[in-house]
């Protein structure tokens with residue numbers, strides 16, 4: 035196939051995406067209005083399934099509790115490319131679109147990922163271009179990217195409903211990515227005023243999760259504090275001891291430790307006997323995460339020891355550091371450049387946030403660009419889509435056009451991407467590593 039024909043396929047898919055603009059916008063709006071937390075995205079899943087059904091896109095529900103894995107068959111089936119969209123919201127009670135009961139809001143913009151993933155799927159399906167492509171496309175709505183509500187998810191774990199706390203991690207261990215060769219997604223840019231910008235390439239932090247419990251002894255807070263062991267004091271000394279470790283963290287490791295106290299005592303006139311903290315330990319490499327974690331655990335034990343309290347530390351498998359595949363990044367960048375012009379492309383080096391796309395990047399080539407069209411900062415009340423064409427449609431076009439580049443011409447480019455990709459882990463090594471953290 036000549037590059038001219040590739041351009042024709044791209045034009046067809048673009049026309050099909052734009053022809054379904056109203057449907058895509060209303061799906062995004064509907065998801066924003068009913069935000070759901072990870073592994074609880076049942077209404078979101080039903081909405082996505084409805085659109086797939088309407089467009090005769092075959093799909094399987096209940097993947098990792100709420101995920102949906104669809105299939106757009108190509109002319110031949112040797113290569114399989116997943117297009118991902120994350121389904122979950124975060125808690126942001128002050129967000130204007132927050133759910134009144136749960137406080138959940140799409141303050142990380144994952145609704146835009148679903149809109150873009152579904153738009154790309156509709157575009158590829160309704161344009162008929164799949165018949166000219168040598169490989170299948172797997173549109174995949176994935177649950178629970180935000181690593182939150184750790185107590186709740188740990189309960190799901192104990193009940194045997196999930197093994198890992200992140201959606202993609204869980205799907206990898208369930209074998210849902212066993213038939214996938216490479217994966218792509220978009221995420222909205224996390225800083226405000228990124229209207230017509232695509233941030234692309236680079237790496238991001240990984241982390242492990244922590245649940246920490248300080249155990250003291252209750253006593254009357256005024257009448258007999260000398261009889262008690264103050265678990266809140268132990269926690270505070272422990273956190274100060276962690277802060278004293280920070281000068282030992284190397285700048286290039288991008289270490290982040292950001293605890294919250296989820297339970298700080300029961301009654302004001304009782305010395306706290308049970309204080310709980312959740313946190314992550316993040317860094318750029320697995321080695322740096324493990325090094326920081328060792329120091330942090332030492333500090334936590336020191337805080338407990340100083341007050342005569344006890345501490346229980348539970349380490350949980352988190353997300354691995356993300357590395358974007360260079361070849362996929364170049365293809366995506368070329369398409370973004372065609373649509374938006376050279377001034378819109380900003381190459382990234384390292385991002386201190388984390389994503390379970392990092393886990394996938396250890397076993398297959400992935401691309402995870404950040405796309406503008408928003409104002410406000412992610413995870414705050416101000417975060418919102420202000421340019422829906424950019425957030426939902428340009429995103430979808432970039433992904434669909436990249437798929438055409440990969441799978442046209444006998445999937446030559448897809449083969450090149452796979453040949454030059456060096457996996458950091460096999461799936462089995464990945465599971466062994468995750469299970470080693472506890």
Ligand SMILES: [Zn+2]
Pocket residue numbers: 124142180412413
């Ligand atoms: Zn987020």
Ligand SMILES: [Zn+2]
Pocket residue numbers: 142143144179221
């Ligand atoms: Zn996010």
